[in-house]
Amino acid sequence: MAGIDGHEPVTMTMAQALNHGLRRALERDAKTVLFGEDIGRLGGVFRVTDGLQKDFGEHRVIDAPLAESGIVGAAVGLAMRGYRPVLEMQFDGFVYPAFDQIVSQVAKLRRRTEGAISLPITIRIPYGGGIGAVEHHSESPEAYFAHTPGLRVLTPSDPQAAFDTIQQAIASDDPVIYLEPKRRYWDKGSVDASADPLDPAMAPYPWRARTLRVGSDVTIVCYGPMVRTCLEAARASGEVSIEVIDLQSLSPVDYDAIVASVERTARLVVVHEASRNAGLGAEIATRISERCFTMLEAPVTRVTGYDVPYPPNRLEEFFLPDLDRVLDGVDRVMSY
Amino acid sequence: MAGIDGHEPVTMTMAQALNHGLRRALERDAKTVLFGEDIGRLGGVFRVTDGLQKDFGEHRVIDAPLAESGIVGAAVGLAMRGYRPVLEMQFDGFVYPAFDQIVSQVAKLRRRTEGAISLPITIRIPYGGGIGAVEHHSESPEAYFAHTPGLRVLTPSDPQAAFDTIQQAIASDDPVIYLEPKRRYWDKGSVDASADPLDPAMAPYPWRARTLRVGSDVTIVCYGPMVRTCLEAARASGEVSIEVIDLQSLSPVDYDAIVASVERTARLVVVHEASRNAGLGAEIATRISERCFTMLEAPVTRVTGYDVPYPPNRLEEFFLPDLDRVLDGVDRVMSY
Amino acid sequence: MDDSGLGAAGVQLLTARGERVEHPDFAISLTDDELRGLLRDMTLVRRLDAEATALQRQGELGLWASCLGQEAAQVGSAHAMAASDYAFPTYREHGVSWVRGVPPLDMLAMLRGVTNGGWDPNRYRCAPSVIVIGNQALHAVGYAMGIQLDGSQDAAIGYFGDGATAQGDVNEAFVFAAVFNAPVVFLCQNNQWAISQPTGRQTRTPLFERAAGFGFPGIRVDGNDVLAVMAVTRHALARARAGEGPTLIEAFTYRMAAHTTSDDPTRYREAVELEAWRQRDPIERLRVHLANEGIVDDSFLEGLQQESETLGELVRAGVRSMPDPEPGAMFDHVYAEWHPEIEAQRDEVDAYLASFVEEGVR
Amino acid sequence: MDDSGLGAAGVQLLTARGERVEHPDFAISLTDDELRGLLRDMTLVRRLDAEATALQRQGELGLWASCLGQEAAQVGSAHAMAASDYAFPTYREHGVSWVRGVPPLDMLAMLRGVTNGGWDPNRYRCAPSVIVIGNQALHAVGYAMGIQLDGSQDAAIGYFGDGATAQGDVNEAFVFAAVFNAPVVFLCQNNQWAISQPTGRQTRTPLFERAAGFGFPGIRVDGNDVLAVMAVTRHALARARAGEGPTLIEAFTYRMAAHTTSDDPTRYREAVELEAWRQRDPIERLRVHLANEGIVDDSFLEGLQQESETLGELVRAGVRSMPDPEPGAMFDHVYAEWHPEIEAQRDEVDAYLASFVEEGVR
Ligand SMILES: Cc1ncc(C[n+]2csc(CCOP(=O)(O)OP(=O)(O)O)c2C)c(N)n1
């Protein structure tokens, strides 16, 4: 991984980019500690924390007992003592035991104390399906967190975004639910580490959407694991010119970016893996329907997972939006 | 409470109606058991289970240790043994410790076992604000549950609906999150107990919305605690003719009823206490925008709580939609 | 020791009749000033509590969770703390926040409904009271882990009730504290009731015995004996500072009042039980002891009475004149950093409320 | 007993060298047929496990969580159960579901990815394996509460690992079981590891000691000694049936394989540890014992070897030919009753897939 600190972009996987981002955060601030199950010698089940305990010590990269409420609850106390805890939930399906601490304490303590206590806690959660896993290992819980005031929710879609936004999330004085699209962990991309992601000029960056592809007929809004799928669909689409927006921040959402796009395309497709009912797509559709009411040529269309528990993995290809389903959504808004 | 079993409608509070409904369920099926904190001698902090332990015994109305995950987890086991547990969470803010058992087990076990195991569990939760309570006692968590496949979510808005739907929820072989609008517990209404709410003719009833007021200019969709507020607003509105639909079932939602109304009014306001972002209002707005795209004269408007933790009670009147805010929403769709 | 209901294992230094007794493992020696200070704090806390209860009845407070009867457990344990230690209380620990120096009106602000907090936790090193049963036990452990990482000599105390011991979070706190050998004291006030449920609905064994299975000591102390509570808590804090890890203290006491002002205990408990515990009153026994020893005299007690009156007046007047926050305050401090939605909704509320002013309606 | 790593408290009836020893509190006397049956079950479970591991490597299964080394703890405890008792296993209890009669292919279906369950729980009185650590401990308690309400003599067993003891749910299960005196046995297989974490990261005390603080007995047993596990579990089940409440059994054993086929244990544990435990193999010690006693001979062992081969072939062929479910199956059994959204989405998927058929694309 030579060159990560130089000025040459380096090609690496998203998991490696996160590892480098965590390393930078550990170097930057002695109060930053990593806490989670199996993150030490094992380096986490996805190796995102690989080598960090060896390099920073057992008091900076701390293996936790097997209890997620304990991990998050203890992190609240660590934050009150001035630490900046970065937590790892082993999988999406295992954050729920900590839901109470997240909703009742992490999200509310700053408001409760009228700003006297900040909770700069980052909760990293590998999320989403597509890796052929068993039950509880493919969940997309973003709507639960987006619906919870007091939290911020971020998700990167490529190694560069991962490298930058994990550092920004950790540096934020707000609690951040940091959703890592696990099936993109092994996707490679170029990472330019020369710019400081905490540079004030970049500071509002993580709360801004990115337009990854410009197009004129339809806007696709997506995030995390679906970004690659949507970019592929946009490229595969012959006649229709598709604009692709990667939200990055799921709460708050950068609606100005979407509105600016829909003002040109007049058509919007929102894509996510999570179940449809009361999912994030509904909020985006509602907001854009409000702000672009007279402009829209077709109702906002959602391409999402279904309202069933995540299926056994031999069926996940039918549950997950893929290139064809995204294009089917595009067809629907085009032919409305 | 004479006459509840006769053919004369009786006036009672919603809390009393629920008590009668629970009593009927206990009488109907010996496998029905009530389980929760302080539900025995105390009769629950809202007295909804008042007298039931005395009449049915400590093995039918069981006081639980103070642990919500324990209550829900044990209920899963009771259901597997053939029981029909009716749980009480003491307040909305105290269901979160049980979130994991609800999302990972209650919602998924039937699908996991391909129908071999049903979970006829009813989880009663007094919810919502407006009673001047302290923190964690005024939450509206419906969106979390509506977003969770495998659950049904019901909420009554008056004593008759409470009496009927609590029995239907308990009789359902699906898990039901039964949200009781706590500030309506003391509202009185006439309860007709002569019809059997489990009569097959009434069977799909709890999954159907009710049109409580017919109007021609705007449709208001609301549920639970907001129904009374919306009815009052509709009555107070001089010029505008307002139709009021009480959803009753929050998952699934009876969209046909809403569409049928919006086909006439062309305008929709959705009202709920819960925070706006990724709330249930977004789903309803999105679905109606899809199905009524060319009909709508104005974007669907939401009148909701804000995206902040529920405020201290001296501020709750500003957080909660009231008659004026509902009419303000109506003004907005009328003047769009 | 029979009169305490404690059982043989309970530590007692002052009997219910105010007799000073010795304990083989726990000793305490306080100056007269310190002893008078304990009596003063307990007396004033009781007055504050009574005043708050009255204010609730008058509609000035939304709710009150009385600590009547638990003054020794709270004041005694808090007095054992150093200024730089950190307390993690529940909604009932008025005696703790009082000793930590939290101004009485700050303590009442939450129940007045003008805030969900009330004081700056870091100033008094006393966290805001936590309502979700058990959550704060983990905060105390995490804070203690931070102390350890700092290499400091501070300690944390996590307060909770008998009912809370059934919660997953409290048990996870035991696990984490033991595994990390965290400098934390768990102070469980077993006040015999969790709303309507007696302790027997949460456990089949004395609560202090829970600790051993997690790998740290548990001690039962007469929670109505301020000297014993202070001695035992000092001992546990000393262990924490010495790197010996956590201790569970079960302070055996009684909730003399209703669970909260919304509760009706006549539905579930017998008056005779209350009567028995009245005989074990924590303040009266200290008063008797100090009077017998000549440490307090009538003039001191009259002065204290006067101070109580003054406190009562201050609280009454203060609560009544406590201003409501501005509506926009609900948007303050939700986030530390810029948040477009919060700002937009704040503007929405401002504009909406302004429209009434224009129309002259509100 | 030294060779077990168990400590003095551990119950052992068969040493690692296959010598039969007596224990003052736990005796067992089995017929030769029963003894052969135990050897047979452990051997076949091990073969099934090996076959599944191989199938995973070949890409036929998505994942496999091996029970290698834990056969005695699983087979022994399951053999102690009556047919009408109910087991609540985790993802690793293949030896339990085997003894409960679950067909081997049903056990593999979840790992094949064709279902999230695999068998009808009520038919075998064996719940589907639970993956969220600790959840099932509460299910077992609730089920046992139901037994109690029925006035029946059944019992339930909740299985979990050493890591699970840190979870709130497991501790709440202890609370509920104790308070309701539920006829449940907690069978904790302490296999020394929770993925990469040694038991010391979850507890500072031997796990069986956890129970006393909750008010019921805890027993450590040599988990690689099938006779001792069976004796101790029988004893605990008898207590449950007699209305004496729950028991925690810590079966002291070892996870010989990786956590799952996705894991790489060389990153966190030493080969020498594995070697020490190989000397305590649960199957070999029973084989030696039965051979020494003349209860099994070469022809029996050859027959068993043959049976293993047959099982292996059946599993291989069965897994390879296991059909994928239809896409629409994901909508089945989500709800028991009519659900308009589910039906609409099922139609949506059908129509969408049909469009490809029409276009001849898929
Ligand atoms: C998670 C949770 N569940 C339920 C409640 C409602 N509740 C408030 S206080 C209380 C009893 C607490 O008893 P205990 O822990 O003994 O403390 P005490 O009130 O006696 O001081 C209950 C059930 C709550 N606050 N939090």
Ligand SMILES: Cc1ncc(C[n+]2csc(CCOP(=O)(O)OP(=O)(O)O)c2C)c(N)n1
């Ligand atoms: C709530 C939860 N958190 C994390 C995980 C991920 N995980 C799966 S198995 C495991 C270790 C379990 O250890 P133990 O309880 O000792 O059982 P063993 O695997 O050793 O049989 C972990 C952390 C999970 N399944 N559930």
Ligand SMILES: [Mg+2]
């Ligand atoms: Mg109590």
Ligand SMILES: [Mg+2]
């Ligand atoms: Mg283990």
